[in-house]
Amino acid sequence: MSANEMLAFETDCHIFDGCGFPAPGLHSFLFEPLFTVGGYDFNKPMLLAVLTTVIVIGFFWAAFGRAKVVPGKLQMVGEAGYDFVRRGIVYEALGKKEGEKYVPLMVSLFFFVWIMNLWSIIPVAQFPVTSIIAFPAALALIVYVLWMYLTFKKHGFVGGLKNITGYDKSLGPVLPLAMTIEFFSNVLVRPFTHAVRLFANMFAGHVLILMFTIASWYLMNGIGFAYAGVSFVMTVVMTAFELFIQAVQAYVFVLLATNYVQGALAEHH
Amino acid sequence: MNALTLAEEVENPLLPPIPELVIGLIAFAIVFIFLAKKLLPIINKTLDERRAAIEGGMEKAEAAQAEAQQVLEDYRAQLADARHEAARMRQEAQEQGVAVIAEMRSEGQRQREEIIAAGHAQIEADRKAASASLRQDVGKLATDLAGRIVGESLVDHARQSRTIDRFLDDLEVKAGDVTKVEATR
Numbered sequence: 001m002s003a004n005e006m007l008a009f010e011t012d013c014h015i016f017d018g019c020g021f022p023a024p025g026l027h028s029f030l031f032e033p034l035f036t037v038g039g040y041d042f043n044k045p046m047l048l049a050v051l052t053t054v055i056v057i058g059f060f061w062a063a064f065g066r067a068k069v070v071p072g073k074l075q076m077v078g079e080a081g082y083d084f085v086r087r088g089i090v091y092e093a094l095g096k097k098e099g100e101k102y103v104p105l106m107v108s109l110f111f112f113v114w115i116m117n118l119w120s121i122i123p124v125a126q127f128p129v130t131s132i133i134a135f136p137a138a139l140a141l142i143v144y145v146l147w148m149y150l151t152f153k154k155h156g157f158v159g160g161l162k163n164i165t166g167y168d169k170s171l172g173p174v175l176p177l178a179m180t181i182e183f184f185s186n187v188l189v190r191p192f193t194h195a196v197r198l199f200a201n202m203f204a205g206h207v208l209i210l211m212f213t214i215a216s217w218y219l220m221n222g223i224g225f226a227y228a229g230v231s232f233v234m235t236v237v238m239t240a241f242e243l244f245i246q247a248v249q250a251y252v253f254v255l256l257a258t259n260y261v262q263g264a265l266a267e268h269h
Numbered sequence: 270m271n272a273l274t275l276a277e278e279v280e281n282p283l284l285p286p287i288p289e290l291v292i293g294l295i296a297f298a299i300v301f302i303f304l305a306k307k308l309l310p311i312i313n314k315t316l317d318e319r320r321a322a323i324e325g326g327m328e329k330a331e332a333a334q335a336e337a338q339q340v341l342e343d344y345r346a347q348l349a350d351a352r353h354e355a356a357r358m359r360q361e362a363q364e365q366g367v368a369v370i371a372e373m374r375s376e377g378q379r380q381r382e383e384i385i386a387a388g389h390a391q392i393e394a395d396r397k398a399a400s401a402s403l404r405q406d407v408g409k410l411a412t413d414l415a416g417r418i419v420g421e422s423l424v425d426h427a428r429q430s431r432t433i434d435r436f437l438d439d440l441e442v443k444a445g446d447v448t449k450v451e452a453t454r
Contacts, residue, residue: 026282046292053296057303064308067315069322075312082312104305112300133282134289139297196283203282 014221021218024210029131029203048129052115056108085110085254093258094265102261105146109139110254117202117246120209121239128202128246133195136253140195143257150264163264194256201249205242212238408433 013019033041063078071079085107090099116135120128130136152160161167166182168175212235219228411433 029282040288046289049289049292049296053299056300057308060304060308064312064315067311069315069319071315079312079316082309104309105301107309108297108301108304112297132286132289134285134287135293137285138290138293142294142297199283 013218015219015224015227016221022214024207024214028207028210044125044127045129045132045135048119048125048127049116049135051125052112052119052129055115056111060111081111082107089251089254089258093255093262098265099258102258106254106258109143109257110250113139113198113253114247114250117250118243120202120206120242120246126209128206130198130249131203131206133199136195136198139253140191140198143194143260144191147260147264150261154265163266190260194253194260197256198249198253201245205238205245208238209235209242404433404437407437411436 013022015021031043031045033043034047035042060078063074067075086103089110090103090106093099094102113130113136116129118128119125120131151163154160155163164183164186165179166186167179171178212231215231216228216235219225219231408430
């Protein structure tokens with residue numbers, strides 16, 4: 001449980017009682033370890049990450065484990081999700097022939113990220129795992145390594161460098177500058193933005209929900225009850241909005257990953 | 270306050286803590302391996318099977334449709350043949366009927382003519398017989414009567430015959446005159 005929630009709900013601190021608003025902040029993303037193994041703490045986000053693995057595998061096992069030609073309900077749902085990523089993202093960018101190889105990775109990425117995001121609005125859990133930078137970073141790292149590997153495998157060392165730096169002779173004297181910027185943008189900034197885009201969205205979403213939740217509690221005093229009602233409505237609205245954002249961010253993350261792979265396989269121009 | 274002490278401990282939120290990074294990688298790796306090696310191949314196989322089944326089903330349906338079409342055409346051809354045959358038989362029967370009727374008619378005609386001819390012949394024969402016997406009877410009666418009147422038998426046959434014939438001829442001539450007179454009247 002976050003330190004902030006402890007403050008907000010385990011104390012009877014309300015408005016007009018002379019105590020300040022326990023605003024959510026970075027400390028809301030710190031958890032006391034559930035237990036410690038060999039000097040390493042095991043905390044709630046880690047537990048949720050592990051549960052994500054269990055849930056994604058569990059779901060697809062239940063859906064596809066005994067796949068039938070005439071699908072059951074669960075299999076239909078699984079197929080819809082599978083097809084969404086396969087056709088909607090991978091085939092779109094890479095084409096059926098070249099994309100087929102990357103379908104498992106992208107499907108895994110999408111559902112893994114989505115479920116990690118989804119924890120944000122699951123009661124008791126109520127924390128998006130991806131708002132801890134390490135998790136998006138790990139996934140972005142995998143995509144980054146894959147992208148590098150494919151670039152140099154496809155084009156060789158010099159060709160790969162050209163691909164990364166956007167080498168184009170027609171640029172003339174601007175070429176060194178363009179190459180520097182491209183290199184910087186592709187090699188250094190790209191993995192960072194890839195991870196941070198997901199992280200920041202989920203981080204901000206979580207702070208928003210926390211904000212209105214804590215405020216609902218904090219405002220429950222005197223005239224403050226009216227404000228608390230508004231705040232609670234906002235909590236509900238933000239929760240619904242988060243449900244949407246979680247899916248969108250998972251989609252964007254996978255879409256970008258696919259585009260990077262496509263860029264690596266494309267002929268440099 | 271607890272929150273403040275915790276907040277002071279907070280590091281840069283963009284610096285990934287290593288344990289979380291490792292857990293994240295492992296967690297994702299497990300998901301990826303399970304999906305890539307086991308579950309997605311299963312569903313791909315199933316999807317292929319389904320596509321094959323659907324395509325097979327469509328082929329079957331097409332074959333069935335073609336067969337149905339063929340049967341329908343055969344049936345129509347047979348029906349047309351049957352109609353044709355029936356029409357032909359009706360025509361034939363009609364022709365036969367006409368022929369039979371014509372034949373019957375001609376046969377009837379022929380029989381009627383035969384009967385009429387036979388009747389005529391019979392009548393002619395009867396008339397001749399009657400005429401002969403009458404002539405004989407009249408001759409006999411005349412001779413008998415003449416014999417009684419004359420008192421002697423007219424034995425001379427030749428003379429007798431001649432006399433009778435002449436008498437009868439006279440009668441015939443008279444009768445002819447009477448009919449002529451009647452006709453003119």
